[in-house]
Amino acid sequence: MLVDDHALLREGIRSLLDREQAISVVGEADSFDAALAEIARCEPDVVVVDLKLSAGTEYEGLRLVTELTSRYPKVATLVLTTFLDDDLVVRAVKAGARGYVVKDVDTTELVRAIQAVWGGGSAFDARSAAIVLRTVSGEADAPDALTEREREVLRLLADGMSNKGIGQKLFISESTVKFHIRNIIRKLGVSKRTDAVYIASKRGLI
Numbered sequence: 001m002l003v004d005d006h007a008l009l010r011e012g013i014r015s016l017l018d019r020e021q022a023i024s025v026v027g028e029a030d031s032f033d034a035a036l037a038e039i040a041r042c043e044p045d046v047v048v049v050d051l052k053l054s055a056g057t058e059y060e061g062l063r064l065v066t067e068l069t070s071r072y073p074k075v076a077t078l079v080l081t082t083f084l085d086d087d088l089v090v091r092a093v094k095a096g097a098r099g100y101v102v103k104d105v106d107t108t109e110l111v112r113a114i115q116a117v118w119g120g121g122s123a124f125d126a127r128s129a130a131i132v133l134r135t136v137s138g139e140a141d142a143p144d145a146l147t148e149r150e151r152e153v154l155r156l157l158a159d160g161m162s163n164k165g166i167g168q169k170l171f172i173s174e175s176t177v178k179f180h181i182r183n184i185i186r187k188l189g190v191s192k193r194t195d196a197v198y199i200a201s202k203r204g205l206i
Contacts, residue, residue: 001027001044003035003064004080005054009103013048013080016107023114032060036067044075046118049097051081051088052175059088062095069096076117080110083179086147089124089131099123100132146187146205153180154206158197 002025004010014025027042029035031053039047047068051061065077078099079092089100098117101110105125113123124132146154149170156166163177170177181193188199200206 001025001029001035001039001042001047003029003047003053003061004050005030005052006050009050013110017111017114020111023111032064032067035064036071039068039072039075046076046078046114048078048080048114051079051083051092062088062091065092065095065097076120078113078117078123082173082176084127084149085179085183086131087183089128093132100128101125102127146184146200150180150184150187151206153177154184154197154200157181157193158201158206 002010002013004013007030010028010030014028017023017025026044027038029038035047035049049061049064049068051059053060053064061079061081065079068075068077076098077096078101079097080101080103081088082103084102092100099113099122101113101123102125105113109125113125116123152170153166156169161169163174163181167174167177181196184196184200185191185193188196190196190199197206
């Protein structure tokens with residue numbers, strides 16, 4: 001079952017998976033509530049969940065993973081999202097997700113991930129796997145440490161670039177830029193992006 005608030009993305013993923021003989025897409029949903037209703041109807045083995053569902057809170061997908069793990073422990077959940085952040089990967093795993101892959105994976109890798117979690121295993125792309133490994137080995141950064149991507153965003157903020165300009169420079173969407181800025185502001189304990197640049201400069205982070 002696919003859970004994503006973008007209909008075009010769901011249709012695209014479904015069309016790709018429909019070509020795979022070993023996989024059948026039995027249902028779709030675009031929100032937390034719709035997903036709970038649909039899973040009761042179609043009884044899937046695997047639920048592929050996006051973290052950002054626009055109808056709900058900022059990361060409604062995490063809440064959905066937690067709820068599905070509690071209600072349907074035999075159903076495997078796989079996070080498929082545009083966001084790659086240490087904190088989000090760890091939170092998804094703690095919520096019960098058996099895998100975490102970003103949306104730029106190719107079809108073959110996505111199919112392998114679905115089959116892996118269906119078989120009781122786990123599935124992570126190379127980047128999210130590295131995050132999990134660091135966490136398990138105790139080498140993860142401190143909770144308030146900035147990721148390298150966040151430092152890149154900060155440096156561009158310091159140069160006076162807009163969200164749109166930063167997105168174009170880093171080849172990421174404007175919503176992803178906003179996501180990183182929110183994390184930066186939270187981690188640095190400030191309320192404005194200008195304050196974040198000032199504090200980061202004082203601490204030698206940029």
